Structures are given as C-alpha cells and as structure tokens.
Amino acid sequence: MRALAAAVLAGFIALAGAAPAAGEEMEAQPYELVRTLQRMQDQIAAGSTAAHTGQRALLKLIEERFMAAPATVWQEPRNARAAVVYLLSGGQPSVIRHLLGFEQRPNVDERLLLGALAYVEGREDEARNLLQPVAPRGLAPGLGGQIALVKAALMVRDKPSEAMEMLAVARLLMPGTLVEEAALRREIFVASQLGDLDRFEMLAERYMRRYRHSVYAGNFQQRFAAALTRLDFTKDRDRFGRLDGMLSGLDPATRRDLYLLVSRASVYEGRIEAAIHTARQALALSRPGEETAERARLYQAAAKIVTENGYDEARAELRRIDRTRLSAADLELLDIAQGLARHIRQWPAALPETGEIDEPIAPEPKQKEEPKPKAGQVRPGAKPAATAGAEAPRPTPANRPPSARAPQRAASPPADPQQPLQAGTPAASPARPTPVATSVVQQPTPTITRAQELIGAVDALLEGAKGDKE
Template sequence: MISFRASPARSNRSAALAAAALALGLAIVPAGAAEHGDGHAPPADSHGGHGAPAKPIEPLPVKARGLPVELTRTLQLLQDRIARGSTQAHLAQRQLLGHIEQRLMALDPEAWTDAENVRAAVTFALAGGGPAALRALLKSGKAPEAEQSLALGALAYLEGREREARAKLAGIDPRTMPSGLAGQLALTQSALMVREAPAKSLELLDLARLLAPGTLVEEGALRRQIFVVAQGGDARRFEALAIQYLRRFRRSVYAGNFRQRFAGALTRLDFDSDRTRIASLERMLDEIEPESRRDLYLLVSRAGLEQGRRETALFAAERAMGLAAPDSQPAAQARLYRGASLIVADGRFEEGYEALRGLDRAEFAASDAELLDAALSTARQIRTPSPVAEARPAPPPSASRPIPDSASLLRAQEALARAERAMDGATGIP
C-alpha cells in the first residue's frame, strides 16, 4: 500500500496560511478540492451514454509563491478591509502581524536568496510589520545584491535614519516593483520627501494611489495628500481630494483621525477672507451622512475658535445647530461655539452674551466648560472695561476680536501643532 504524505515545508506553509486566514475570517479550500470536485463520478455524455473520458485540462503555468509572499498578501487583504471600515480586521491585524513576523524569522536563511521573498519581507515591514524581519534577512547575508538597497533603505526608514533611507530608496522606481510593494514604496518615498520637496512628495502620493487603488495604501496616501495640500494653501485641490476621501473612505477605521485633522486643516484655508470657500466647505461636508456632518461641523467650529477664525466658527456652529436635536448635547455645543463667535462679531455682542449666559456649565465636558468660562470672562471685559483699559487710547476698529487663550485652548493648539509635526514625519500608513 502506497501512502501519500505532505512535505514538512508544505505542512508548515498550510498551517501559517490557515492561521492568517482565520484572522481574516476566510475559508481555506483543501488542496485538491477543485481538482476532484464534490467526489461524485463524472457525468455521462450529452446522449446519456458513457463516451470516451474528456482530456484532462492542463494546469496554467503559475509559479508557486514563497511563504513570505503568501503571508504578505494575506496581511494586505486584511488591511484593505480596514480601509473599508472593518473594526474586526483592525483588531485582528496585531495578531496577524505577530504571526507573520514569527514565520519570517524562523525561515531557513536560504529562503532569502529569492528576490521575491526579499521584496515580500520589505512589503511586510513597511505595511506595519516593523524592522525585525529585515534585520534577520540582512544578517543572513543571503539577500541578492540587487535587493540590498531596497532592504537597507526600508530598514533605515523604519529605524528613523531618514537621510540614509532617502539615499538608498531614491533610485528605485516603484513602478518596477511587484504590485503589492509598488504603492507601499511610493508612500514611503513620499514621507521621506515631504519636508524638503513637498511637490515631489505629492507626485509620489499620486503614484501610490495609482499603483494601489482601493487599498489601505491608497486610503493612507489620499489622507496624507489632503493635509500636504492644505499646508500649501491650495483650496481647490484640497476640496477635490477631500471629496474623494469622504466619498470612498469615510468608513475607514482611520476616518476618525482624519476628521479631527480635517477640521483643523479647513480653518487654515482662511474661509474668513474668501466667502466662496464657505460654499466649498458645504460641498465637502454634504458628502457624508447628517449625524457625521453635524459632528464635523462642530469640530470645524471649535477649531475655528481656537485659531481665531470667527466667520468659520460661526458658520460651522450654525450649520451644526441645524443638524442637531434641540435638547441634545451637540445642540448645546453648537450654541456655545456660536455664542463665543458672536461676542466678537460687530454689532452682535449682546446676542452672543445672552446665548452664553443661558448655558449650563454642567452640561459640558471639561474642555468645553473651560471654553464657556473663557468666553464669559471675555464678554464681561468687553461690557465693563477695566479702569486701566479706559485710560489707554482706543485701538483702531477691527473686524474681529479673538477670544483670549484659555488653558484649554492653548492645549488644543499645541495638540494640533504636534499632530502636524507627526504627520510630516509619519512612518506608517495611519
């Protein structure tokens, strides 16, 4: 009797894929299932008899992929579900990353003689897997010479050695890389150039989106692109890109982070000095459902107050009020932001002051309660100037009088600044 037994390598690979597929919620089809169908005898010919057996179909000449390639593709499938909003996939990602790292670290050093495996390991590392597998790969001394710059550049990037990473990766065209790595590499090159050459960085983000459509790489590239454009003050392109993101990726697991920074970016585009941009803001926010639109208007209004953009803050607060139930917490927030905007608006001080006086401090979270205190303090100073202020010459008329910075506003501004610095030096997709 002849027994057939899978080789140890194939068993290990099947076990690894099964574990990875479990994280994805996918089913693994047993080997040979497609070949043998459901186990029944082949059907008779069309005339009811049993003619000559059909000639077997020759298999396509598809090259078997190495374990690093298979595992990296599984990770990318999981991450693409994260871009579509799967919180389960997001929770499973850490476990899958750890599993893949262990499998790559345990590979025989000879596996790294295959350039395809080296590129898969680089893809894994840049997609969130970290530098450990790349260190093991390079330590083996088996990687082909042609792949050395790629692996060394990726490792330098992940370890924060940006100058070395730029030198190693600059000469590599992402379009020559496998599809799984191409977009990821363009995204990495863009992050390395965003400070020194923002225009080139934007080109690379365009390329990343082109090379990896519908993936987490495209979601991350589009998200970064929006904020690079905002820093450059290109309102028209900012609007076009933001609408694309809100239409296609608004359910992404990372969309919450996007909305916080999006609100800050909106106010930096100076809606106060260009009224046509108010219509632009409406067009962008009309892309999302009413409840999320209300919350985003509140974020924009609060950011407007923090940055002294009174017109933007007032406009966004009034739009949020129209989308909130009258007695709800969002409605109270909108009234607070509207009142704080009105006390520094020409001819509308009393309206704003009365609105603020009618608010219950206990209804608000700590940061909004501090804002209410700061706004009321400012209003009282405006209504009853101090003797020292009366003795001073009156300042020239101003279109707006910003609310003095409270401790909460200063903290918020510092947080926004830190977020911008983090964006400039980000080392991963999110």
C-alpha cells in the same frame, strides 16, 4: 494568543479566496502570509475595528514564521519582496536583520531591504540615498505602492510638490487599499500646506467618499478641520458654499461632526464669520438638547460675543447652555466666553481726584528777591498802586495752580469699551513709590487672569472680529 493568531490567519486567507485545509495554514508561504496581512489592513481602511485589533496578533505570528524559515525560502522572489512589504506594514526590523544575516541573502534588490530598514529605524538620509534611484512603477504593485509612500515621506519637507506626485503614484498602484487611504490623507495635508485649494478640495471629497469609515478617519477629521481654517474656505464668506458642497455628500452625522470641528477651530483662530456659519450648520443637523446641539450653540455664541450686534443675544445664549453636556475642553471655552461677556464692555476704574490723594505736597519754590526800585520807579509788571499793596492770598493745596501741585503720574487713557480688560498688563509705574500707588491700580479679576493664561482665544476672537469688519 497563538490560537487567536492562527484563527485570524485562517479567516483572512479564506477572505482572500484561498481557504486551506485543516492545518494547511501552518505551511503558508511568506508571500501568502503578507498577502493576508494586506487584506486585513484593507479591512481596517474600510472601518473594521476587529481587523485593527487582530492585526497585532497576525504580525506576531508572521514574525515567528519568518524567523523560522530557512534561507532557501527567501530565494523565491515573491517571498523576498514580501519581506520588504512586511517591514513597511508594521513588521519588526529584527526580522529583516535576521534575513540579511544569511550567507545567501534574499533574492530582491538589496537597496529595497536596506532602504526600508533605514527608513523604519529613522535613518532618513541613508534611506533617501538608497531609495532615490528606485522607480516604484517598475516594481510589483504591492511593493511599488509601499515604496512610493516611503519616498514621499522622505521628500515632503524639502520637496512637497514632488512628494505629492509620489503619493499619487502610491494611490495609482494600490487602489482600494490601506496604502491608498494613507496616501490620500497625506496628500490632502500637503495640498493644504501648499495652498492648492482645488487639489485639496478634490482629494478631500474622494477621501470622504471612499474612506470616511476608516479606523483612521477620526484623526483625519481633526486635521482636516484645522486645515480648513488655514485655507480660504473659512476666510472668505463667498467660499462657505464651496465648503458646504464639499461636505454635502457625507451622511448627516459625519457632516455635523465636521462642521463642529471646523467651528471650534475657527473660534480659536478668530474666524468669526466661519465659526458662526459652521456652528449654525451643525445646529441644524443636531437634535435639540443633545450634546452636539449644546456644542454648536457654544461655538456660535463664543464667536458672536465679540460682534457689534450679537453681544446681547450671545451673552443670553451662553447662560442657557447646559454645562453637563460639555467636555472639559468645551467647559474651559464656555468659562472664557462668559468671562469675556462680563468684562467686554466694562471701563477700567478711573483714578481718584487729585485733591483726594493723600500725598505730601512738594514745598513751594523760594521766590527770587528782586532789587528795590528807586523812588517813583515802577517795577516792570507791577500792579497799580491801588492793588499793589494788597497781599495776595497764600496758595493752599485747594487753590494752588496745577503746575504748582505735587507731581503725579498721568492716568492712562481709558480703554476702548469694546475691548476686554487685559489681565496681566502692568500699569504704568509712578516716578516714585507713593502710598496711593496700590489703591488706584485696579487688580485683574481671577476670571480674566485665567482666561488669559488658558489660551489666547480672546485676542484671536477680537482680532478676527476686527478683520471681518475690515
């Protein structure tokens, strides 16, 4: 490991234009070591996985050199500033504590050392108090950019607008570096949270133009797609062209992957039109039969299944998708969409007719006996003599008027046929248990139950379809 670290160090010092003679890398000053670390991290921002792998070994080597350096080394201002940069670039807090233990402390504003240490160790209030008076523009650029990045992180929750300005300072002080790449990523998402579409669009275009190959670009793309679904880029059809323009400068593969991420996120957010549009764009950038094409077809069909005119086409498309080309997460989405397709137009089973319910009939109420009328007197409401003597047929369960039949719970009104059966929704309980209660309530199917338990995607899709129509 030590040999590897030394080789990495020598290689990056050479990249910096200061290649040492044999063995001279062992005598490098702390600021030179940190400068090499920064150059390596800039390569990470440019997409070098080798630099990302080698960074750990270099950090370990720098730790050993810093711990072995005498107190006099840290009286050089460049070396003292390098200690702060090292810590904020992934270094060990124990190194800074070691330096602070010298009788003669490093020759740098102590607020920087203590504030950076508090920040790295998670003591945010202390870090905020220490660094609040520090102006990043008044520092050397390599240190000022790092401090600006830290100050932005400390204020983003309470003062997001001010955090964005501090991130802009970090980008200004350290262009073309990992600090700028990190500041851009963070500023984009703060802009999305504030709903600042113009700034979001401008910064996103800059990031994708300059840092789309960064080792951290994959994580950025995931968060970027989620941010797009929260903003008007996917809520308003008129903004689709703006989204397409934002992505137009990217290479086809990157553009396709971003469309897929946005489409999938739109499906789960219930943005039906956005999901269909972005899936169609991704499909146009994919070759037939490849994994990305199957994913695009899935997202498009999953969105169309809840539209008024796309149901039949989407259901047929879902059957044709090659399951072997999908990830586990997309297989879950396919199962949900197919379950929804099977049940979206199915009416719930009706309750049986009353005469078929094997339920005891409540006894007839006893008729109140009225006094006999006197001779010649006719009771109010009595039938004429011709029919009065005819005995009325005794009511039976078959001809009993509805009001005299056994009380029974009213059937719920039929659901809208365009809505899926809601699994897990309890049926209205009868006033008292009866033998028929379990036979007339339709039990949810395993498919619908699983779909409801997995995610609320079905509800989101239906709400999205409703919103698009409105």
